[in-house]
Amino acid sequence: MTLTWGTALVGLVVMVLSEMWRQTSSGPGRDAPLSQATAMALAMTTAWPVASGEPGHLLGMVGPLLLTTGAVLLAAVWRRRLRSTQRELLRLGTSVIVAGVLVRIPGPGGDTLLESVWHAQDATVLIAVLLLLVAVLAAAAPLVWRGVRASARSRSMAWATLSGEFERQGPVSLAGATTAVVMALALTALGPLSLVLFLVPLLVLQPAVNRQRRIRRAQRQTIFALARLPEEAGLAMTGHAARVAELAVPIARDMGVEAADLRDVEAAALLHDIGQVGLSRPVPGGATVELSARDQRQIASTGSSILGRTAELSRLASVVADVGLAHHRAVERGDVALASRIVRVASAYDDLTGRGTRLAGSSAPVEALERLLRSTPHEYDPEVVRVLVHQLERRGSLSTGQAESLSR
Known part of the structure; x- marks a missing residue:
């Protein structure tokens, strides 16, 4: 026509x-x-x-x-x-x-x-x-x-x-x-x-x-505002939560997490350190990776309690609580969410490579990953660390040779 x-x-x-x-x-x-x-x-x-x-x-x-x-x-x-x-x-x-x-x-x-x-x-x-x-x-x-x-x-x-x-x-x-x-x-x-x-x-x-x-936009703004509390109080490195989220979401996507669940992975990554507001003394540099297993669990538990009192974010309480759980304990329990294991690895990596830590320079990613690998599978999920290596290679933070060496 x-x-x-x-x-x-x-x-x-x-x-x-x-x-x-x-x-x-x-x-x-x-x-x-x-x-x-x-x-x-x-x-x-x-x-x-x-x-x-x-x-x-x-x-x-x-x-x-x-x-x-x-x-x-x-x-x-x-x-x-x-x-x-x-x-x-x-x-x-x-x-x-x-x-x-x-x-x-x-x-x-x-x-x-x-x-x-x-x-x-x-x-x-x-x-x-x-x-x-x-x-x-x-x-x-x-x-x-x-x-x-x-x-x-x-x-x-x-x-x-x-x-x-x-x-x-x-x-x-x-x-x-x-x-x-x-x-x-x-x-x-x-x-x-x-x-x-x-x-x-x-x-x-x-x-x-x-x-x-x-509604989703308002919820997202609330999450970002809460995520900034530890940073505004000087308890965490500036931008730590955002960097962890930027790492955690692609890792979760590569590991097969459904697209509808990626928002919860991002939210858990942004809020995983909110429990630091309950500490009597701040963690040096905000790097929880340097703390004892007991202190890590305490921070995660405090953060979980805070989220549990909020109706819209209570679904994330168990995920944040399990971020402080070492991988071998997660295996023993058998019901720890993949999101918790991903956020734990991403947070540890950013703690080791972020500003204010002793690792610096172009070798920082390799040194941080080597330390994470030495702690797997006791502290960190080896599969998550493996995907993190490939993610950093795609981003250009690691060369192909470095990624292959770390993956052996």
Whole structure:
């Protein structure tokens, strides 16, 4: 179907309103599916005619792509948020291009899926299934791209980063994909009106998603504020908790911890030293690795008691309590969470390499790891230490030769 000026205008208005509403929503991320669903529906069912007069030609999807770009820019200009448009343009543009290309690839009979949508007779179910497959791939494409980029920046395993992206954004993207299919099929019967009607379910869904994000953001801010208490009181090294979290999360991801549980690993890492506020005398340099096993357990127990009094953080109490437990005791118990063992290793490594310790210079990572390895498996989980070595190698803190030597 050729994209008429009426359909184009309705599509543009719907996407502009969706983008303006998206930019006013709060939360750490605002990947609303409203514009994405409309853009994919237009890309899968309409096209501007090209010089050859064939709307199904690949160049025919320039129209939906231009509408999408225009909607994002108009909303950004109105809200004065031009700096934030690059990511959204990339996300929507990727979905439009993937959907537009896939529906324009000739099938076994020579017809494209775009042509089949407008000449469907008895194969409506098959066409709907194929459109759904196209929409899912188009909605997933920007998530894959973002996950690969994040993996390259953090030098973590790609599959683990991708699973995290799909865990966070997959349900909303899937809702956008299914709605795009329904809108695309409805265009044959209702015309441009379908672009408005089928956005209602997503408008109902999106406030609930944003409300959940606001709650998570408030919880995260609370955790960071609590994590800074030992540092503000001069009981721990500045940035220790944050550095431990930056190490613990990639280690947990590489060890197969589910993406939904990584937030608890990060929170436990940030809060593992909060028990130091109950000490009568501060630990020199805040390095608990130099303390006796009894003192380590006391700090962890105090931190667990503090978290146990907070409803939102009580679930982390047992994890923090077990950070002070030596590995051989954890093996004896048999029920110590992997998060506790990971945080214990990450904290010890940062204690040994952080500012204010006797290990310094380029050899500090190697010396710290050698000390950790000498204490495994009595004090530290050897598997966690092994993954830590590979993580530091990916970050460039260790050379390949050093990592191989330590892994023997």
